[in-house]
Amino acid sequence: MPISGATGIQEIERIVAEGSFAPKAAVPGTISQTDVLEAYGRHVAEFARLQKPVHVAIDFANGMGIWEVKALKGLITWDGLYEEPDGRFPNHEANPLHHATLAELQAKVRAGGYAFGVAYDGDADRAGFVDERGEIIPMDLITALIAQDVLATRKGVIFYDLRSSWVVKETIEAAGGTPMMSRVGHAFIKQQMREHDALFAGELSGHYYFKDNFTAESSALAILSLANIVSKSDCPLSALIAPLRKYVASGEINTQVTRDPKAILDELRAAYAEGRVFELDGVSVEYADWWFNVRCSNTEPLVRLNLEARTAALMTAKRDEILAIIRK
Incomplete structure (x- = not known):
């Protein structure tokens, strides 16, 4: 359950500051380890609707995307940048919101042969995208494109954060969905998704949330969603995004x-x-x-x-x- 300042974080801060922890348990707990990657991979694969092979470029930025992307093995193929884990992030900041960090990904994609490019953030809960020409796609336009695809098979509520382009709301309405605006922050969006039984949500920061992923964000599902869309179209990603560049x-x-x-x-x-x-x-x-x-x-x-x-x-x-x- 996601928490925010109003739903628990401030209370945790108070307990730590005061040192007012609960008494030690009479019987110590136990620690166990479970590798969830295989199960996560099976879960992600359930959403594959690929109609032709999709090959992409991915900048892992030395972060957790190195592991998260393994859920896409056998579904799409990729060439990577900075695939060695290093929490010092020696090559560039792991933040696709900062366009300067995308330069090497853009250059790789522009060399040719990729359906699109992906840039993970450090902990892999966010992803940024460039089209097949290496042009940066604003993350709210990715929200609109995925929402359009989701609504092609079922109708319902789609959330978008209040920083998003007008075109996101317009696209959701045109596809027969119900657009709902959310304040910024994963805790708020997840709560509102559950309250309204929303199908999908996207933030300008590059978080993409799916009802079928327990209303949690998943960069792997966002990448796969984009691959599904590209694979069934005769147009490249740049042409699919072009009508959304209205403002x-x-x-x-x-x-x-x-x-x-x-x-x-x-x-x-x-x-x-x-x-x-x-x-x-x-x-x-x-x-x-x-x-x-x-x-x-x-x-x-x-x-x-x-x-x-x-x-x-x-x-x-x-x-x-x-x-x-x-x-x-």
Whole structure:
């Protein structure tokens, strides 16, 4: 069961800080070890719908993807980068959200012969993707594409985090699904998925959650889902993603601030009160041709901005306008 600050983490912090642990058990417990990889592989294989071979490039970034990808053995084939485990991450940061870390994967894919490229994060619960041309695919567009495929065979609720493009909601609705917005964070998304019996959910961070995986995230299932989609199409992945590139996004912009982050949210709320304001997570405001969300970090003096508009010029203008308020 996932927990968050409101559902247990703060209580654990208090117990550790105070040293107020429960008394030792009268009878010590036992430790056992179980290798779940074989069972996980069988579970993942149940979702294979491949209609032709799919060969991909994968950047493991010296992280846990080296083991997680074994669940895909015999389903797809791959060539890898940085396949030696090393928790120091000597080659680059294991974070596909940072586009600079994708350069070597892009170069490998552009050399030719791959349906797409995959970049794992350090603990392999997130994955980023590039198309067969090596172009980076925003992770919310992967959410839209997988949702479209899920809804082709059964209808239901799909969750997406509030930083996601308008096109995600539009795609879910067009495919006959019920789009529902979630605040950022796996604990919140998993809870809401269970409450609404959701089929699938995706976050801009590259977490992809499946009802059939106990509402938990699985990078292997995300990779397999994309392979299934590509294998049954006569079009390459870039052509499947192209219709989803309707809007222009800023990406997440983090600003370290010296004044009270909550005061910044108050100022933005007042400055843009004529828009549709909602506060699912931070402050979000929607207009007819653009929207933004600003959130505070829970652990650092950071303010995070995500913004999207119908044109590049409008995105740039509004991004700079809001950053001027945040950074003054």
